[in-house]
Amino acid sequence: MAQEKTDKMEKIVSLCKRRGFVFQGSEIYGGLAGVYDFGPHGVELLNNIKKSWWKENVYDKENYFGIDSGMFKNPKVWEASGHTSGFSDPLAECRECNTRIRVDKELERVGVTADEKMSDEEINRLFNEHRDEIVCTKCGKKDFTEARSFNLLVKSNLGDFTSEASEPVYLPGEACQGIYLNFKNIVDTMQPKVPFGVSQIGKAFRNEISPRNFLFRTREFEQADTQYFVRPNENKEAFERIKKERWDWYISLGIDEKKLRFKQHENLVFYAADAWDIEYEFPTGFDEIEGIHDRTDYDLTQHMKFSGVDLRYTDPNSGEKYIPWILETSMGLGRAFFAVMTDAYYEEEMNGETRVVLKLAKHLSPYRAAVSPLLKNKPELAEKAREVFLMLKKMFGNIAWDDNGNIGKRYRRQDEIGTPACIVIDFETLEGDTKDTVTVRDRDTGAQNRVPIAELVTYLTQV
Numbered sequence: 373m374a375q376e377k378t379d380k381m382e383k384i385v386s387l388c389k390r391r392g393f394v395f396q397g398s399e400i401y402g403g404l405a406g407v408y409d410f411g412p413h414g415v416e417l418l419n420n421i422k423k424s425w426w427k428e429n430v431y432d433k434e435n436y437f438g439i440d441s442g443m444f445k446n447p448k449v450w451e452a453s454g455h456t457s458g459f460s461d462p463l464a465e466c467r468e469c470n471t472r473i474r475v476d477k478e479l480e481r482v483g484v485t486a487d488e489k490m491s492d493e494e495i496n497r498l499f500n501e502h503r504d505e506i507v508c509t510k511c512g513k514k515d516f517t518e519a520r521s522f523n524l525l526v527k528s529n530l531g532d533f534t535s536e537a538s539e540p541v542y543l544p545g546e547a548c549q550g551i552y553l554n555f556k557n558i559v560d561t562m563q564p565k566v567p568f569g570v571s572q573i574g575k576a577f578r579n580e581i582s583p584r585n586f587l588f589r590t591r592e593f594e595q596a597d598t599q600y601f602v603r604p605n606e607n608k609e610a611f612e613r614i615k616k617e618r619w620d621w622y623i624s625l626g627i628d629e630k631k632l633r634f635k636q637h638e639n640l641v642f643y644a645a646d647a648w649d650i651e652y653e654f655p656t657g658f659d660e661i662e663g664i665h666d667r668t669d670y671d672l673t674q675h676m677k678f679s680g681v682d683l684r685y686t687d688p689n690s691g692e693k694y695i696p697w698i699l700e701t702s703m704g705l706g707r708a709f710f711a712v713m714t715d716a717y718y719e720e721e722m723n724g725e726t727r728v729v730l731k732l733a734k735h736l737s738p739y740r741a742a743v744s745p746l747l748k749n750k751p752e753l754a755e756k757a758r759e760v761f762l763m764l765k766k767m768f769g770n771i772a773w774d775d776n777g778n779i780g781k782r783y784r785r786q787d788e789i790g791t792p793a794c795i796v797i798d799f800e801t802l803e804g805d806t807k808d809t810v811t812v813r814d815r816d817t818g819a820q821n822r823v824p825i826a827e828l829v830t831y832l833t834q835v
């Protein structure tokens with residue numbers, strides 16, 4: 373089973389590179405650990421996931437607003453949020469080869485409940501009890517230093533022209549702070565009534581001790597967050613609704629429900645009322661894809677204290693002032709992308725051959741359809757095919773032109789990038805009873821239908 377999982381991981385990473393989905397960052401210089409670039413097909417899939425998320429978390433809702441905040445923030449923000457003092461993971465180093473490990477994750481791997489919120493003493497007590505089971509992945513020794521907290525914030529030298537700046541500026545450790553900082557602006561400009569939501573997709577940077585498992589743990593990533601502001605103590609019902617909505621959204625991406633599960637946090641940070649993860653079964657096993665947190669009034673209280681600005685909400689009917697509680701959902705887009713890829717990846721027999729196919733939901737596929745002339749060297753076929761291609765491209769945008777190799781090769785190539793329909797212009801398109809019809813081949817079944825060109829747009833929209 374373990375070998376099967378490694379194989380699947382390797383196959384997905386290899387497909388991502390071979391087919392232009394994901395490349396190692398700075399590859400020609402030997403790469404940079406924990407940083408990836410999305411290629412031409414990857415960025416389309418990623419954008420489609422983002423569009424689906426935005427639709428769900430802004431357009432389909434009432435009283436939800438979208439924002440896009442700047443990445444750099446006043447250094448006090450990270451003090452108020454607790455990141456400068458408490459945003460850390462427990463690190464230990466192999467005494468033999470200096471490889472660094474994240475102790476809470478290694479303990480979890482051997483079946484011990486641990487997390488980054490534990491004190492150094494607590495984590496070291498567990499670490500000492502289980503040292504025998506934790507092996508250095510590089511040299512195989514079991515000789516590690518004590519665990520110590522390692523802060524994950526990434527420092528920048530923005531505006532530091534003299535190298536003597538006293539307050540470092542940080543890249544965002546999480547994207548959601550921008551929402552808290554704009555709470556008052558949103559209330560003042562949009563006059564929303566509590567409860568209301570604010571959604572944002574933004575970049576986050578973390579000095580991860582051991583970036584690993586492809587897009588799962590990277591040092592630069594995007595987060596899609598919604599903060600839902602409710603009256604104090606009116607959190608429970610909304611929290612349950614949000615949990616269900618987030619679960620259903622993953623199903624809408626075509627993800628197999630059996631590969632998803634909820635996990636409630638056993639150790640809550642002192643201010644949280646409840647916290648759950650949605651986990652997906654990645655090739656490496658079940659792990660977090662999204663956090664759903666009941667954060668009480670902590671964030672706005674902290675920013676009110678540190679900024680000195682009144683962040684209380686005034687009820688428009690009663691005039692009552694209060695600090696709303698926040699229900700947060702925070703998803704890593706890289707992890708969502710990786711889950712979608714993992715779930716869509718199939719190797720199967722078709723017409724006596726083994727094919728690799730990405731059975732992506734149609735609204736996520738990099739291309740809605742590919743258009744081909746049956747034969748490349750027949751100008752009359754190519755001309756008609758170009759006409760159909762340009763007409764569809766104008767309507768959908770994401771339409772591929774593919775006239776490389778024979779038709780079987782084109783189908784295999786399009787299967788590998790998840791294109792739901794391949795449209796072929798053949799001799800029957802040009803004359804006879806079938807004039808102005810084309811063959812449309814379905815990615816999942818391989819079935820071929822004859823469709824009039826005039827009905828292609830409707831066909832592709834509906835099927």
Ligand code: ATP
Nearest residue numbers: 580588589590593660661662663702703704706707
């Ligand atoms: P983990 O326990 O895996 O380190 P976390 O609990 O610290 O994650 P949050 O701070 O709750 O994560 O962040 C919300 C989401 O951001 C996570 O559910 C995950 O999808 C994503 N995320 C967090 N850290 C990373 C990372 N290093 N690489 C990619 N995505 C990440």
